[in-house]
Amino acid sequence: MVFQIDFKAGKPVYLQLVDQVRYAAASGMLRAGEPLPAIRSLAEDLRVNRNTVAKAYDELESQGVIENFPGKGCFLKDNKTPFTKQVRQKLLIKEVDEAVVTAHHLQVDRDAFLELVDERLDFFERKISASEKNKT
């Protein structure tokens, strides 16, 4: 569980952390029920104030990705969304549309776009199965 912060990226540190935890969870590096690094120790590793890490964890909790227990720690939630299939797809549309619009401006045609999506889905699935092998 190694996170890396780019202080010259322009992007807020806490949001970089949020993205990396989400990414780690989606690629199987972090699994349901597993503990995240303690706020203070992670802050020390990253040379960042503990409230910056706390803010990231807070955001992740409000997104339903992790659960924080005062005195115990922070743990990856077993993602059981409270949403119906329809609602979940509606929540996804915004991000899919952004990618579709960008594809249009980059003149990436439909077939190439679908090919890329397929490739990225494969990429994450391979990562998940690889980390399952490592951990068992």
Place this chain on the structure above:
Amino acid sequence: MVFQIDFKAGKPVYLQLVDQVRYAAASGMLRAGEPLPAIRSLAEDLRVNRNTVAKAYDELESQGVIENFPGKGCFLKDNKTPFTKQVRQKLLIKEVDEAVVTAHHLQVDRDAFLELVDERLDFFERKISASEKNKT
């Protein structure tokens, strides 16, 4: 060409404009070579300072979406990206990955995700052909 600003959205006005212009271009409501609303008149319509609109147009120009000519106006570029196919796909990966990660957390499986992507691609293609009929 009607833009709508949500002042309570939390998102900066100029970024809302950027998104809407990109969206309009990708859905055929705005076509290559066509002029965008003049900065001052659009600012007046939206009850916003002209520099706010100018900042949006400036951002769009730096993204290669439009071209601005002092004294003449701002026009939608015929999108000929200077990038190779490989570079364009690399630029897309970030946005695609974000959608894939979100899909994972929303427990939208591969098939449902691909179905949604297909649906959105159809949606934009229908919009393009519809606006072509309207304008010819």
Place this chain on the structure above:
DNA sequence: TCAACTGTCCTAGTGTGCTAGGACAGAAGA
């Protein structure tokens, strides 16, 4: 030539997002 339009540069106020340190409360093990 002149008026009216176009986008742009300069400067400034102001709100707020980001980061940070101190103090506090709950949990766990010696």
Place this chain on the structure above:
DNA sequence: TCTTCTGTCCTAGCACACTAGGACAGTTGA
């Protein structure tokens, strides 16, 4: 019980993003 870990609340500073108004330069048509 006491120490040490855990996350959280409160407050504050600081920078910067956002917005805004004045002045300027290029273009166009009467």
